[in-house]
Amino acid sequence: MTRPDRDLYRPCVGTMLINADAQAFVGKRIDNKEGDWWQMPQGGVDPGEDLDKAMLRELGEETGAHAKHISILHRMEEELYYDLPPELQGKLWGGKFKGQRQVWYLARFTGADSDIDLKAHKHPEFCDWKWVAPSLLPELIVPFKKPIYETVVTAFKSYLSR
Structure with missing residues (x-):
């Protein structure tokens, strides 16, 4: 299989943030009015930014969680790619990218639920959040990202049972 042209994909980090019960954080996006979709935190990496720092x-x-409550457990080595659906290509990120290339992290949240504050940032992305079983993640995400979530859940499965 041919590797996609990296320059056509926005660099991004994603995090499966788990609590002490190995439940994963998901947020409901403010800007998605089309369905009941939930996603894990993810976002762009600035040019030259360290991936760990970008993830934190x-x-x-996105969550308001302070870095002192985050412990990195694992980082996937390979980047995962997804294409935006045709109706979104050219509309997001100034039309510069056809999708994203993501490095995924597994991190433990050691704070209390009250340490989650979706309004901590001046431009919140989520309007609601909850903890869910990681196995449910692929069913909660928008359909075009489902293969990414299936790969992430499989990659982190052995770490979740420790």
Whole structure:
């Protein structure tokens, strides 16, 4: 299989954030009015930004969780790619990218639920959140990202049972 042209895909980090019960954080996007879709935190990596720092920054922006409550357990080595659906291509990210290339993390949240604050950032992305069994993640995400979530759940499965 041919590797996609990296320049056509926005660099991104994603995080499966789990609590002490190995349940995964998902947020309901504010901007998705079309369905009952939930996603794990993810976001763009700035040019030259360290991936670990980008992941912690994105988690802070999207969940309000402080880095002192985050413990990185694992990072996938390979980037995962997805294409935006045709109706979204050219509309997001200034039309520069056809999708995203993501590095996924597994991280443990050691804080209390009250340490989650979706309004901590001036531009919140989620309007609601909950903890769910990781096996449910592929069913909660928008359909075009389902293969990514299936891969992430499989990649982190052995770490979740420790």
